[in-house]
Amino acid sequence: MSDESVLDLEGVTKVYGEQPPVPALRGVSFSVRRGELVAIVGPSGSGKSTLLHVMGTLERPSSGVVRIGGVDVARLSDRELSLLRAREIGFVFQQFFLAEHATVRENIADGLLYAGVPVAERHRRADEALERVGLSERANFKPTKLSGGERQRVAIARALVGRPAIVLADEPTGNLDSTTGASIMELIRELNAAGATIVMITHEAGLADRLPRQIRMLDGEVVSDTGRDRGIHVARMDGAGAKGAVP
């Protein structure tokens, strides 16, 4: 793990609507360094999905600063943000979002579609990514022929195929049974060990506890961050956060 931070949030707020305004994030600050594996955990409504969207530049914050690889995303146009997502950010979703009519290889190669990579190179790298998630023999299958766990592996391979600076996973085990979910968690730990920076959102405290760093959220605020010991700034600590903190 290096000290180079790939993701920085400083006092990020997000308010939806005008009358009345609904705050989803209230001043979130933390940094993720290269090679980290971070769990963002909190009950539903705690703002963690909004946080994932803001981190993934799918949504702009109402205030505060988001930096990816040191670049302030507020200064980027839609076009530049899209290219940033294409090259630097990988997404894994709870619902997998695989194209059913395309093969596994094509689905994974689509992770590079908007990064300007030629088709032959996309397929070559898709095969590499398939190998990393242990599904090489399924390259020509359609996703409909795969189990839920295999589908999520394909989705993870799609997120990894561009070797992004950071992978954002939104409840990656949410649609899976516990055994399959455990194997996906195992895969995520392996990929992290191989160098991938991964931020995973989950509402299951049990899952989060087994990851190296947990950021706990409640009502749009970070209530605890086990990474703070390494000098990472946390915006506000209050009583509720202290109670939820893991020693």
Added chain:
Amino acid sequence: MSARGGRLRLADQLRVASVGLRARPLRAALSAVGIAIGTAAIVGVLGLSSSSQAGLIAEINRLGTNMLTVEAGQSLTGGPAKLPSEALARITHLGNVQLVAHTALMKQETIYRNSMIPKGNTGGLQVRATSLNLLSVLSTGVARGDWLNEGTAGEPVAVLGSVAAQRLGIDRMYPDQRIWLGGQWFNVAGILQPSPLAPDIDNSALIGYPAAQKYLGYVSMVRGEERAGPPSSIYVRAATGHEAAVQSLLARTANPEAPYEVAVSQPSDVLTARAAAAGAFDSLFLGLGVVALIVGAVGVANIMIISVLERRSEIGLRRALGATKGQIRTQFLAESILLAVIGGVVGVLAGAAATAVYASSKSWAVVIPVEAWSGGIASSILIGAFAGLMPAIRASRMPPTVALRTV
């Protein structure tokens, strides 16, 4: 971050644009049907009218446009005029006249299938004496049996025009086939093919001049001698390129004393006019085609709107994978155009096939005008763009987070 990289290659764009069609081929096919029908109707109408025009032009070229007809017109008092007996000889000596044939209409003679037919049932058929070179001048031929020759021209033998044969109920030749012509039996030697340059021949029975003289008493006195005739119609083949010059001289040559009593015409003019009329489009069918195209456009727009709603998660995913708003817009616009163009191409092929089948059944040349098929494809591109624009803009404006917040 380089400026390029965000741009999709054409092959990728096509692949992305066809995602919806490949995922739901039946729906794509059904929504393209309206455009296919509209394009097929338009291409078919234009193709058929062009092919029938081509057929007529081929017919005109076969028949030649250098035939002129000289007929007795009306006298100054309004009564029927006659061609002078010398008209024929004078026209023959005119410069640039290559061939001259003639017929003489015997107005008082009638034809019946047999002697028992009531007198009034003439069937509108005529009896004409004819020169033996008539067929070569009219560029027509014998459908069945034989044409007259030197021998049969002096005997009670007739050759029937195509319409005359039909009205007399004679559709094949056999020995002793007879008709009741001018109060006596005439043998039928043959039946002619239709003669578009001289439609009067079609409903005539043709006999030789000697027979007309001998059996029907059709004679005129020329310098104190009895001669068969005079002819009432003279058919002239002028040298190609000199038709107008010959035409201007014919009336004066035929009847120098009263050129205004002579009617000169160029029968191919009628065919040319028909060819021009065949090129005029059948506006009813064109209108139906346009209506089908509009309905097709609405169908495509409808499918695209549904598609954008259904594929919100795909839109969100693509945005997360790095697609720009412009790329999402292009994807759905291209999909709509692709859908419409598939309909357009199918329609052009169907219209062309219909034209080919119909034209070959009429032995016309198959002509699909360039503007028909290119216009069909171009209009389907326009329709696709028009129908897909609004859904594509909607898709591109959908915030990725909303698009991902499904189910």
